[in-house]
Amino acid sequence: MRWVSVKAASLLCAAVVALGRFEPTAGTTAAVATAAAASGAQPPMGQPVVGLPVIIDTDIGDDIDDAFALTIALLDPRLDVIGITTAWGDTRTRTLLVRRLLATLGRQNVVVAQGPATPNKTLFTQKKWAMGAANTAPAPDAIDFIRDQTRKRPGEITLIALAPLTNIEALQRRDPDAVHKLKQVVLMGGSIYAGYNLGGAIPVAQPSAEYNVVSAPQGLRILLEFRIPVKMFPLDSTQIKFDEVRRDRLFAYGSPASDALTLLYHQWRLYNGWSITPTLFDAVPVISLLQPSSCPVTPMRITVDEHGYTRPVTGEPNVAVCLANDENVTQHLIMDTLAPEPRGFPQ
Numbered sequence: 001m002r003w004v005s006v007k008a009a010s011l012l013c014a015a016v017v018a019l020g021r022f023e024p025t026a027g028t029t030a031a032v033a034t035a036a037a038a039s040g041a042q043p044p045m046g047q048p049v050v051g052l053p054v055i056i057d058t059d060i061g062d063d064i065d066d067a068f069a070l071t072i073a074l075l076d077p078r079l080d081v082i083g084i085t086t087a088w089g090d091t092r093t094r095t096l097l098v099r100r101l102l103a104t105l106g107r108q109n110v111v112v113a114q115g116p117a118t119p120n121k122t123l124f125t126q127k128k129w130a131m132g133a134a135n136t137a138p139a140p141d142a143i144d145f146i147r148d149q150t151r152k153r154p155g156e157i158t159l160i161a162l163a164p165l166t167n168i169e170a171l172q173r174r175d176p177d178a179v180h181k182l183k184q185v186v187l188m189g190g191s192i193y194a195g196y197n198l199g200g201a202i203p204v205a206q207p208s209a210e211y212n213v214v215s216a217p218q219g220l221r222i223l224l225e226f227r228i229p230v231k232m233f234p235l236d237s238t239q240i241k242f243d244e245v246r247r248d249r250l251f252a253y254g255s256p257a258s259d260a261l262t263l264l265y266h267q268w269r270l271y272n273g274w275s276i277t278p279t280l281f282d283a284v285p286v287i288s289l290l291q292p293s294s295c296p297v298t299p300m301r302i303t304v305d306e307h308g309y310t311r312p313v314t315g316e317p318n319v320a321v322c323l324a325n326d327e328n329v330t331q332h333l334i335m336d337t338l339a340p341e342p343r344g345f346p347q
């Protein structure tokens with residue numbers, strides 16, 4: 001029942017982080033969190049358990065990778081998820097989906113804020129599960145939430161952007177200073193040298209117009225123009241397959257988190273026309289925050305062209321890009337977070 005321990009450690013983190021900000025390191029934080037969770041005790045005086053404060057901007061509900069990314073982030077105490085903002089398409093239903101996921105994980109303390117709805121031609125595959133959310137009250141506004149949080153904690157908050165960057169565009173329109181108050185933006189998006197794999201499996205050596213960037217190219221242009229620190233995880237490093245062996249282990253695991261992902265997977269599998277094997281694009285930037293060696297970054301200068309391609313150009317670097325993923329490390333961390341121990345056969 002390790003997921004209970006992880007959740008307890010996470011809640012402990014949230015309580016301690018409210019007392020003040022400390023710069024965590026992954027190793028020390030994990031060690032303290034593990035020890036605290038195992039003993040059920042408060043951390044010793046002067047030895048805070050903290051997580052990196054993050055807001056996750058998500059288009060959860062269409063493809064399945066956002067659900068995996070959010071669940072990993074919420075289960076790992078090294079991240080302090082202070083809010084989740086919904087973006088792109090039917091943001092109301094995305095908000096309900098996030099609320100049901102948070103309730104399942106016992107994390108209703110996390111704010112869910114709703115971004116502006118936009119046109120969206122991609123199918124909302126997990127709508128039925130979203131409609132089962134118990135809390136259907138109106139949600140706070142995502143743009144106000146990001147603005148207010150960055151005002152309270154300038155230079156501290158990492159935005160994990162897993163959706164088309166329509167909320168960045170809206171934030172820049174509402175309060176141009178707010179974007180500058182972010183510590184960094186860690187985003188899944190773009191395509192530098194490699195495009196979408198053919199049939200989901202055969203690597204392509206030609207870049208693609210990647211979905212998040214081509215859907216809202218101005219959002220990335222704003223970040224680059226304003227010189228916001230950006231870590232970018234493009235198609236080159238994010239096409240991580242969640243294969244049948246891993247699915248079987250996760251779906252048989254029996255925790256609230258794995259049960260939720262199982263149900264979401266089956267809705268996605270029934271309604272999507274892409275594949276039965278998830279590609280966990282959005283999990284990669286989250287895993288990279290937990291273990292940077294999983295996806296090392298290279299300084300580059302890129303530009304977003306008129307067709308939504310992210311083109312490398314010469315000149316001063318304006319983004320740090322992960323071009324190659326250590327898939328073994330990434331896959332281990334995904335499984336160790338979502339289904340952390342082999343359970344064997346039931347007694």
Ligand SMILES: [Ca+2]
Pocket residue numbers: 058059060065066162163282
């Ligand atoms: Ca996404």
